[in-house]
Amino acid sequence: MTDLMHKANFPQKDEVTIGLVQMSMGVDPKSNLEKAIKKIGDAASRGAQVICLPELFKSQYFCQEEDSENFKLAETIPGSTTDAISIAAKKGNTAVIAGIFEKRARGLYHNSAAVIDSSGKLVGVYRKMHIPDDPHYYEKFYFAPGDLGFKAFETEHGKLGTLICWDQWYPEAARLTSLLGAQILFYPTAIGWFPEEEESAKEMQSAWETIQRAHGIANGVFVAAVNRVGREGNINFWGSSFVSGPFGEMLAKASPDNEETLIVKCDLSSIDTTRHGWPFLRDRRIDAYKGITSRFLG
Amino acid sequence: MTDLMHKANFPQKDEVTIGLVQMSMGVDPKSNLEKAIKKIGDAASRGAQVICLPELFKSQYFCQEEDSENFKLAETIPGSTTDAISIAAKKGNTAVIAGIFEKRARGLYHNSAAVIDSSGKLVGVYRKMHIPDDPHYYEKFYFAPGDLGFKAFETEHGKLGTLICWDQWYPEAARLTSLLGAQILFYPTAIGWFPEEEESAKEMQSAWETIQRAHGIANGVFVAAVNRVGREGNINFWGSSFVSGPFGEMLAKASPDNEETLIVKCDLSSIDTTRHGWPFLRDRRIDAYKGITSRFLG
Numbered sequence: 117m118t119d120l121m122h123k124a125n126f127p128q129k130d131e132v133t134i135g136l137v138q139m140s141m142g143v144d145p146k147s148n149l150e151k152a153i154k155k156i157g158d159a160a161s162r163g164a165q166v167i168c169l170p171e172l173f174k175s176q177y178f179c180q181e182e183d184s185e186n187f188k189l190a191e192t193i194p195g196s197t198t199d200a201i202s203i204a205a206k207k208g209n210t211a212v213i214a215g216i217f218e219k220r221a222r223g224l225y226h227n228s229a230a231v232i233d234s235s236g237k238l239v240g241v242y243r244k245m246h247i248p249d250d251p252h253y254y255e256k257f258y259f260a261p262g263d264l265g266f267k268a269f270e271t272e273h274g275k276l277g278t279l280i281c282w283d284q285w286y287p288e289a290a291r292l293t294s295l296l297g298a299q300i301l302f303y304p305t306a307i308g309w310f311p312e313e314e315e316s317a318k319e320m321q322s323a324w325e326t327i328q329r330a331h332g333i334a335n336g337v338f339v340a341a342v343n344r345v346g347r348e349g350n351i352n353f354w355g356s357s358f359v360s361g362p363f364g365e366m367l368a369k370a371s372p373d374n375e376e377t378l379i380v381k382c383d384l385s386s387i388d389t390t391r392h393g394w395p396f397l398r399d400r401r402i403d404a405y406k407g408i409t410s411r412f413l414g
Numbered sequence: 415m416t417d418l419m420h421k422a423n424f425p426q427k428d429e430v431t432i433g434l435v436q437m438s439m440g441v442d443p444k445s446n447l448e449k450a451i452k453k454i455g456d457a458a459s460r461g462a463q464v465i466c467l468p469e470l471f472k473s474q475y476f477c478q479e480e481d482s483e484n485f486k487l488a489e490t491i492p493g494s495t496t497d498a499i500s501i502a503a504k505k506g507n508t509a510v511i512a513g514i515f516e517k518r519a520r521g522l523y524h525n526s527a528a529v530i531d532s533s534g535k536l537v538g539v540y541r542k543m544h545i546p547d548d549p550h551y552y553e554k555f556y557f558a559p560g561d562l563g564f565k566a567f568e569t570e571h572g573k574l575g576t577l578i579c580w581d582q583w584y585p586e587a588a589r590l591t592s593l594l595g596a597q598i599l600f601y602p603t604a605i606g607w608f609p610e611e612e613e614s615a616k617e618m619q620s621a622w623e624t625i626q627r628a629h630g631i632a633n634g635v636f637v638a639a640v641n642r643v644g645r646e647g648n649i650n651f652w653g654s655s656f657v658s659g660p661f662g663e664m665l666a667k668a669s670p671d672n673e674e675t676l677i678v679k680c681d682l683s684s685i686d687t688t689r690h691g692w693p694f695l696r697d698r699r700i701d702a703y704k705g706i707t708s709r710f711l712g
Contacts, residue, residue: 245699245702246697246698246699247697248697249697250691250693261699265702266702266705268712275712282697285631285632285692285694286632286694286698286699287585287586287588287589287628287632288585288589288698288699288703288706289699290585291585291586291706292702292703292705292706292711295705295708295709295710295711295712296711296712297710297711297712319661319663322662323631323661323662323663326624326627326628326631326662327628327631327632327662329624329628330585330624330625330627330628330629331628333583333621333624333625334583334584334585334625363617363621364620364621364624364625365617365621393548394583395548396583396584397709397710399544399545399546399580400544400584400586400709401543401544401559401584401586401587402706402707402708402709403707404543404563404564404590405586405590405706405707406707407564407590407593408586408589408590408700408703408706408707409700409701409703409704409706410593410700411593411695411698411700412593412595412695413590413593413594413595414566414573414593414594414595
């Protein structure tokens with residue numbers, strides 16, 4: 117009931133312009149925040165109504181090693197970073213999704229996305245549900261797995277789904293966020309390749325793009341992947357941020373190696389037309405999916 | 415226990431050669447069966463150990479209209495068609511997956527796939543779980559939804575997952591079949607475009623390919639999609655049968671308009687190496703996926 121009353125505050129719009137800030141990060145968090153705020157202003161002036169920053173945008177990707185010193189980079193939500201972004205959001209009259217290294221309690225941290233609306237209000241937080249751990253992506257050392265579940269946030273510019281990086285590889289995450297009503301799935305991201313992977317880098321990028329476009333197709337929603345760019349330590353972050361439409365069609369794509377802000381108009385009514393033509397949600401066998409909550413069935 | 419004993423009969427092999435029979439269908443079922451049997455023999459002689467025929471291979475795609483007369487095309491499993499295929503399978507020393515219009519009882523029909531091993535034994539049946547209904551794909555008129563759940567069949571050439579056509583669009587189907595231990599997902603298929611869709615045909619094929627390759631990526635398994643080809647009534651079946659590897663890489667692809675049998679060697683040990691590099695199964699949030707069994711959560 118509360119939810120229905122809340123919805124009534126936001127009549128459904130058919131068009132939203134989104135801004136994807138693909139940026140590089142320096143060693144100084146303060147400078148990264150200043151740069152991000154400038155880019156929010158630029159994107160807003162170009163018409164963006166919802167702006168997404170990359171994962172953990174305020175610092176370099178510290179998970180390349182396991183070092184307790186890095187916990188100093190974390191901060192609360194709300195906190196000084198979300199406060200600064202709130203001001204930028206209000207000033208630009210734009211919603212912002214920002215990847216934050218969240219300090220929840222002493223010794224308890226999350227990889228989170230804060231959602232701030234165009235009035236500057238903190239609408240909510242998503243905590244990354246799937247935490248990777250691979251050589252030089254030692255995230256399990258830093259982040260507790262999210263415990264808020266999957267999320268879609270009602271804003272005046274549509275229902276925004278938030279997922280983070282490693283979540284990209286999980287159809288369940290995209291499905292659940294879409295079932296919550298999300299019309300656009302935002303994926304703040306930090307993904308790249310190591311020098312020794314140069315040969316397979318293209319294949320990795322292709323798989324990364326393919327599976328996210330597929331989430332769009334399966335659910336009939338827009339997908340916005342926002343990656344960082346540039347070399348940090350041993351990783352070449354591959355940029356290539358993109359927006360795909362509800363049948364997986366590529367609407368815009370950034371370069372693999374430059375800072376760039378994509379401004380993309382999304383016609384949300386195309387979600388209806390796509391789902392009419394490809395009514396996947398109608399035919400789901402919800403009576404037969406229980407095994408999805410098992411680790412393995414073989 | 416029974417399952418474990420069964421497994422013991424089939425030591426895990428690291429290599430299997432699969433054959434995808436992309437064929438066109440005439441109006442005479444008997445001729446289609448004869449053609450399929452000849453193609454099974456050809457594929458076996460080229461080294462195929464598991465051969466997959468298209469969906470409902472014995473007839474033209476009758477679901478283009480709703481006509482009770484078409485129920486006459488259905489047959490039991492086992493029945494004369496699976497008997498004929500069993501003989502061909504044994505003769506060629508090859509397993510066969512065959513799309514059958516199954517008559518289960520008077521007035522009760524399924525769109526099924528029969529799995530026959532290289533000894534000619536009927537290993538089992540999968541009944542299409544997701545039934546489409548779109549203009550000229552009136553499948554809900556003909557087929558009851560499958561009630562056997564998702565399936566992976568143990569054979570001497572690995573654990574074979576069977577899904578059918580519309581199932582292609584459902585990540586849940588691919589996930590559950592993979593969790594059952596399937597190493598290759600076979601999708602016998604009948605998909606095409608109408609003359610009036612010519613402009614969007616390319617985009618449709620692209621989405622069809624993208625989402626299936628994505629199932630391979632998400633699960634670290636091989637995908638084999640086997641489509642029919644040629645014009646029947648109002649539909650141009652687009653062929654383009656393909657095999658992709660466990661990171662979604664395209665291994666082989668047939669033409670959009672010719673009969674063709676793809677023979678593809680699959681290195682099943684690459685499922686290990688891919689899953690080691692991209693350990694998605696390790697990090698699934700099985701505690702948080704319960705909502706998948708809901709129709710909608712918004």
